[in-house]
Amino acid sequence: MRPHAKWYIIITAFLVGMAFLLRLWELDTVPLRGDEAFTALHWTNPPFSERWLFFLEYEPNPASMVVYWAWSLGAGISEFALRYFSLLTNLLGVAVMIALSKRLFSRWDMALGAGALWAIHPFLIWHAQDARQYGAYVTLATFNIYLLHRALHEQKPRWWAYILFQTFTIYLYYFELFLVLAQMAYVFANHQKKRGQFIRIWILIAVLLIPLAIQTYIVLFGRAYAGNATNADFGALFTDFIPTLLWGAPANLIIGMIIAFGLILIAWRLKPAQILIAGWMVIPLAVLFIVSTRTAVFLPRYVVMVTPALILIVIGTVAIIPKRAGWIVPLIIGMVSITQIYSYFYVAPPKSFDWRGLMTLVESRASADDLIINDTSDTALEYYHRGDMAIFFIPEDNPPIESYLPALVNEHDDIFLLNGARTGDVNAYLTANLQRLPIAWNGLQQFRSWEVDPAEIETESHIQMGDVARLVGYSWLGDDVLVLYWEAIRQTDAPLNILTHITPALDAPPTQVLDHQVADSTIPTTTWAVGTVYRDPIVIPSNLATGDYLILVGMYETTPPYPRLPIIGATDYDGRAILTPIIIP
Numbered sequence: 001m002r003p004h005a006k007w008y009i010i011i012t013a014f015l016v017g018m019a020f021l022l023r024l025w026e027l028d029t030v031p032l033r034g035d036e037a038f039t040a041l042h043w044t045n046p047p048f049s050e051r052w053l054f055f056l057e058y059e060p061n062p063a064s065m066v067v068y069w070a071w072s073l074g075a076g077i078s079e080f081a082l083r084y085f086s087l088l089t090n091l092l093g094v095a096v097m098i099a100l101s102k103r104l105f106s107r108w109d110m111a112l113g114a115g116a117l118w119a120i121h122p123f124l125i126w127h128a129q130d131a132r133q134y135g136a137y138v139t140l141a142t143f144n145i146y147l148l149h150r151a152l153h154e155q156k157p158r159w160w161a162y163i164l165f166q167t168f169t170i171y172l173y174y175f176e177l178f179l180v181l182a183q184m185a186y187v188f189a190n191h192q193k194k195r196g197q198f199i200r201i202w203i204l205i206a207v208l209l210i211p212l213a214i215q216t217y218i219v220l221f222g223r224a225y226a227g228n229a230t231n232a233d234f235g236a237l238f239t240d241f242i243p244t245l246l247w248g249a250p251a252n253l254i255i256g257m258i259i260a261f262g263l264i265l266i267a268w269r270l271k272p273a274q275i276l277i278a279g280w281m282v283i284p285l286a287v288l289f290i291v292s293t294r295t296a297v298f299l300p301r302y303v304v305m306v307t308p309a310l311i312l313i314v315i316g317t318v319a320i321i322p323k324r325a326g327w328i329v330p331l332i333i334g335m336v337s338i339t340q341i342y343s344y345f346y347v348a349p350p351k352s353f354d355w356r357g358l359m360t361l362v363e364s365r366a367s368a369d370d371l372i373i374n375d376t377s378d379t380a381l382e383y384y385h386r387g388d389m390a391i392f393f394i395p396e397d398n399p400p401i402e403s404y405l406p407a408l409v410n411e412h413d414d415i416f417l418l419n420g421a422r423t424g425d426v427n428a429y430l431t432a433n434l435q436r437l438p439i440a441w442n443g444l445q446q447f448r449s450w451e452v453d454p455a456e457i458e459t460e461s462h463i464q465m466g467d468v469a470r471l472v473g474y475s476w477l478g479d480d481v482l483v484l485y486w487e488a489i490r491q492t493d494a495p496l497n498i499l500t501h502i503t504p505a506l507d508a509p510p511t512q513v514l515d516h517q518v519a520d521s522t523i524p525t526t527t528w529a530v531g532t533v534y535r536d537p538i539v540i541p542s543n544l545a546t547g548d549y550l551i552l553v554g555m556y557e558t559t560p561p562y563p564r565l566p567i568i569g570a571t572d573y574d575g576r577a578i579l580t581p582i583i584i585p
Helices: 003-024 034-042 050-056 062-075 079-105 108-119 122-128 134-153 159-172 176-190 192-208 210-222 236-247 253-268 274-292 306-320 323-346 355-365 379-383 405-411 424-433
Strands: 371-374 390-393 414-418 435-437 444-448 459-465 469-477 481-488 496-503 533-539 547-557 577-584
Touching: 003 079, 003 108, 003 122, 034 062, 034 079, 034 379, 050 062, 062 079, 062 159, 079 108, 079 122, 079 134, 079 306, 108 306, 108 323, 122 134, 122 236, 122 323, 134 159, 134 176, 134 274, 134 306, 159 176, 159 192, 176 192, 176 274, 192 210, 236 253, 236 274, 236 306, 236 323, 253 274, 253 306, 274 306, 306 323, 355 379, 355 414, 355 444, 371 405, 405 424, 414 424, 424 444, 435 533, 459 547, 459 577, 469 577
Parallel strands: 371 390, 371 414
Antiparallel strands: 414 444, 435 444, 459 469, 469 481, 481 533, 496 547, 547 577
C-alpha cells in the first residue's frame, strides 16, 4: 500500500465516523412526523398480506414498503429503529460520493472534500433522521451514477449491477426516473458508440418495471392519487429548491438566481463530465416543475437526488479555479452547512409536533370509554396512541356535525378535541352541550357531560357548608387540576363564592388564593338545582415552590363583610376545612 493511500483510508474513516455521529445525534428526541408514522403503521405490513395489498393501491413506491417491513422484523418500529435504517443507508453515501468523485475528477483531495460536504450536509442529515425512503434513496441514486459511469468506461462492463440497482431504486422511489433522463442525456451526448447497448439495457429495465407501471397506473388513475404539497412556482426554484438542496435553507430570489447561474456555469466547465453533472442538476428540477403544474408535488425533498450533483459542482471549483483559491467555495458552503446543522438541532422548530407529550397527557386522563377528535387523518396521532380510547377524524368532505357528533357525545364519557382548521363547529357544539374541563395544553380541550357519574369521584368527603351545599368528594385530573363535587342543598338569594386556599400551614397566610364561583362561574348558587351534584374544576398553579401544602375549602357570601358559612362534618378553621395535603416536589 502506498503511504498516501493509508491517509486516504484514515480520512475516509474519519468522515464516515463524523457523518455517523451527526446523524445519530438526538435521533429519537423529536417524535415521528405524520409521514414517518405512516411508515411505522403501514409500510411494515407483511408483503401480500391484506393490508399490504390494500396500501399497494395507494402508495406509489412498493419497494419502500418491502424494505421497511424487512427492517422492522428485526429492529421494530420505534422512532430510533425506523430512523436508524435511514441513517445507515445515508451514511453509505459518504463512501459512494468519495468513490464517484474520484472517478470523475481523478483527485483524492477533491473526492475527500466531496465526502466531507456529504457528511455535513444539513438536508441530507435531516432525511437521514427521517423514517422515509429519502435517506436511502439519495445514496442509491448516487450509486447508480457510479455504476453507470464505471460500466461505460470499463473494457468488460458489469451492466448487471447497474440493471439490478437501477431497477430496485425506481421501485423504491419512482421519481428516480427524473435522474434516469439525465443519465440518458449523458450517454447519448458523450458515448455515441454505446447508445445501442444502453438502449437494449433500458429495454430490459423497462420490462422489469412492468409490474411497477401497472401498480402506478392503479395509484394515479384508479385511486386518483394526488400530491399533498404545493404546485409549481418558478420563483421557488431559486428561493427554496436550489439553496435548500445546496446548504439546507432557503435564500432570497436574487441570491438564489445568482447561485443557480453560477452552479450551471461551473458544471459546464467540468469536462468531460459536464453533461452528466449539469443534467443531474437541471433535468430533475425541470421535470418536477412540469409535473407539479398538474399535481401538488413541488417540494425540495422530492428531488433530493440533486444534492449530490450540487456537491460535485461545488467541489469542482477546486479544479477550475487556479491554485488553492478553488477551495474557498467548498469552505464557504461547508461553513454555511455547519450553521444550518446547529439551527436544525437547536434553533429551528422541530420537524414534528410533540405528539408524544400530547398523548401522554391525554391518556393520563382518559379511559377506554373516551374519545379524541382531530380534524385531519394524522397517522402520528394513531402511532402515539397507546391506550384504549377511540380516535375520530373529521371526514374530509365536512358533513354536517349533526350527522356524527351527537352520537359520539352519547357513546363516550370524555371527549378531547384538538383544535384545527375544521374544528370550529365541533368546538361550538361541545361547548354548548358539555362541560369544558381545563387542560394544560394549548390547542387541546376536554369536555365531559354535565351529569356527574358517582364513579368518577375518587375520594369521598362529607363536608357541609352551612345549609347551602355539601362537598361530596374530589378527584385529580393529572397533577394540575383538582375537581370538587358539590351537592346543592338550597338556592341562595345572592351568589356565593367557593373559598380555595393553598397554604403551608393553618396559621400561615395562604400561598395561593383560588376563590371562585362553581364551575368557572357558570353555575351560580342562585340558580343551581337542589339535589344535583356539580363538577367544579380548579387549576393548581404551576409556580408553587417545592414543599408541603394544605388545600383548604369553604364558602362565603360575596357582599361585605363576606361572612363564611360554618363547616359541618369536619373541623371548622374559621370557615375553612382541610380538604387534602399536597406535596410539590
